[in-house]
Amino acid sequence: MALLKVEDISISFGGLRAVSGFNLELKPGELVGLIGPNGAGKTTVFNILTGFYQPQEGRVIFDGKDITGLGCHKINRLGIGRTFQNIRLFNELTVLDNVKIAYQYAGRYSWRHTIFRTGSYRRSEKEIADWALSRLEIFNLDGKAGEIAKNLPYGEQRRLEIARALAGRPKLLLLDEPAAGMNPQETMELLELIKWLRKEFSLTIFLIEHDMSLVMKLCERILVLDYGMTIAEGSPEEIRNNPRVIEAYLGEEVS
Amino acid sequence: MSQFLQQIVNGLSLGSIYALIALGYTMVYGIIRLINFAHGDIYMVGAFVGYFAFRAGLPLPLVFFLAMAVPALFGLTIEFFAYRPLRKRNAPRIAALITAIGMSLFLENLGILIFSPDPRPFPRVFTNEPIYFAGGVTISIPQILTLAFTSVLMISLTLFIRFTRTGKAMRAVSQDAEAAQLMGVNIDRIISVTFVIGSALAGAAGVMVGILIPRIEPLMGIMPGLKAFVAAVIGGIGVIPGAMLGGMLMGMAETLVTAFISSTWRDAIAFGLLIVILLIKPSGIFGSSSRTKV
Known part of the structure; x- marks a missing residue:
């Protein structure tokens, strides 16, 4: 059974449709990446999953329980932990x-x-x-x-x-650009750390990342978001060769 | 010299009252960035509860308990019915501020309606006979009581904030409410706790002022509330030790000005002090420079 099932969630801010019909299924133990250009709605997806925003359409089912509209702290206690794009420690x-x-x-x-x-x-x-x-x-x-x-x-x-x-002992860990601001060596260390954590704590990990080398090496499956919509989903290999992705996001830089 | 020391003693006891009220302002501000202008009136509620409790002949500890519990309930209720709905709707902060002013006017006028606007003499519980202290300085029993009880409250509060789980969560919420929520902290509960503690402290201040200056009326919260707010700003709003120091400074300045310059200048100089301190250190004595939200 899927640990997390996201069904057709959408959210708009004013006239901007930030996330539109987003679907996702995470099996226990999976490590999935979410990529996309700036402003594609990646962090918004995280904010919906953690209950920080309420989706206007769709549902989020975690561990067999509908958590749509539940408060942040309740969702967190059910087992979703996250980090932030800009560090937000106490x-x-x-x-x-x-x-x-x-x-x-x-x-x-x-x-x-x-x-x-x-x-x-x-x-x-x-x-x-x-x-x-x-x-x-x-x-x-x-x-x-x-x-x-x-x-x-x-x-x-x-x-x-x-x-x-x-520390909250999550089942699902959401990492929002964990490698932001790190040098290549630190990024490699982080990569090893994430792999190890996943095994050690039997975590399911969903991460947003801009560092392509990290995403490609780490994730088994990647979703590409553009203008709030999923434009591609697949293995790193498939994503790398997907023309829509190249057009929208990766450009000439893909090696 | 003894005159000066005498005024220091008087200033400390007045200042500790301001400090207690200032704590409520600063704690609420620290958690939800709201200047709760109804806070001065919560202190009035405490004074009236104390008044009726004393007249009913209740023992001192019970009087203090009631005078802290009832305002705490007021604080909790006001937060729940007036501020929380605005927060849930993501209303701009100015809306909450205006609501706070409205709440303040409501409580003042409710007080006038129920208790009539006439001042009442607070029951004389203790003799005001001065006790001679070293070097010709005198101190009265109400002053001793005020200083002692305020110290107990402040120390308890400090320990609570520093060492308990809820205290740490309060600090976490004041530093980053969103992150705290996403770490499992129920911020609504933390906000309620903050209002309860702040209001209870103001209630205690209300009774103490009744014992110290035995005259209470429904509008008695306005000036002390304003001064305590100023004290919180001087100390650095949102910073708990800042409110304590700011309150003491405010009380001291007021007493010294009254004694050595002129009582008509009292408030002008006290507020002038605020302006000077803020010119030198705009974020207050203990305040950190403006926080950037990202």
């Missing part, structure tokens, strides 16, 4: 607190934790902190747990955003 909080908040709030659906947890409040606070630290370790950020998020260098802020999104 800048004045520590690195550790950024992760802890996501864990404590998004993790609420796991009522079993609450019931079977033993020991005092203090102990559970410590458990949470330990857990968050172990997550930071994956991202090589455990040494910076006590630092204020805004003081981290750019690359680390990007990693912290992913760490924070994962």
Whole structure:
């Protein structure tokens, strides 16, 4: 069964049809990319999936449940985590607190934790902190747990955003241009990290990316959006050779 | 010298009242970027609840509890019925601001309607007999009570914001509400909590002012509300320690000007202080430079 099923969603802002009849099906464990020129509506799709916008038409079904019109925090608690195109950390909080908040709030659906947890409040606070630290370790950020998020260098802020999104223990992770602003080497490291995370946490990943080399190497399937409409869908190979895509987006640069 | 110290003591107790009210302004602003102009009137509600509770002969802790709980309920209700619908419809911020002014006028006139516009003497719960302190400085029991209880409230609030899960979520929402929502934080609940805490603090300030300056009336919230707002801006709106410091500065400036210059100049100089501080540091003492939203 599909983990995520998006049926014909559309949204307009004023006269602009930002997303028009968008469909998507993600199977558990898939890694799918969403590409398209600037302003094609990619982030809008993310905003609909996370409940930040309500689609005017269509439905979003996640994990067998219709989540269309559900509030952001509820959708997040059901298991959709995301990162942002422009980094949006809780800048004045520590690195550790950024992760802890996501864990404590998004993790609420796991009522079993609450019931079977033993020991005092203090102990559970410590458990949470330990857990968050172990997550930071994956991202090589455990040494910076006590630092204020805004003081981290750019690359680390990007990693912290992913760490924070994962702290909610999502089933589906939405990454909005995770490689933006990274140099080629950092991008390659990110690629490995995403592959590893997906396996380690059995994640389904849907990502927006402008870095073609990353998308082509990482994704099994790619959707191309232009003017709010899906103009192509297929394997990286198919996308690379699709004339409509080349015309709309990739131009001469495809190698 | 002792005269000066005396005025410092007086200024601190007045300032702590302003600080308590300023906290509500600053917390609400920090979370939803709204200047809640009805906040000064919430403080009036607290004073009236305290008035009736004392007259009913309730013990002091219960009086304070009621005088914090009832305004908290007011704050919660106002947010729910007046501000939340606007937020849900993505109304421009000016609409919320006008609603806040409307709410303020509503509460003031409701107060006049129910309690009549005449000032009432607040029950004398404590003797105002000054207690002699070191160096000829005197302090009264209401002043001690005000300073002590304000300190307790401020310390509790600071600990709450710093260490509890809800406190951290409040900070997260004030830094990036959208991101917080997408991390599972229910911002409606956080906003409600903010209004409850802010209103409870204002309610406590209302009772304390009744004990300190035993005269209450339905329009009593206007000036202190305005001054507390100014205090919040001086400290850096949205910043909690800023509201505390701003309130103290405001109370101190007012008391010192009254004592050493002239009481007619009191408000002019207090507000002049605001202008000077904002000229030097436009975002307030603890305020960070303007945030860019991306």
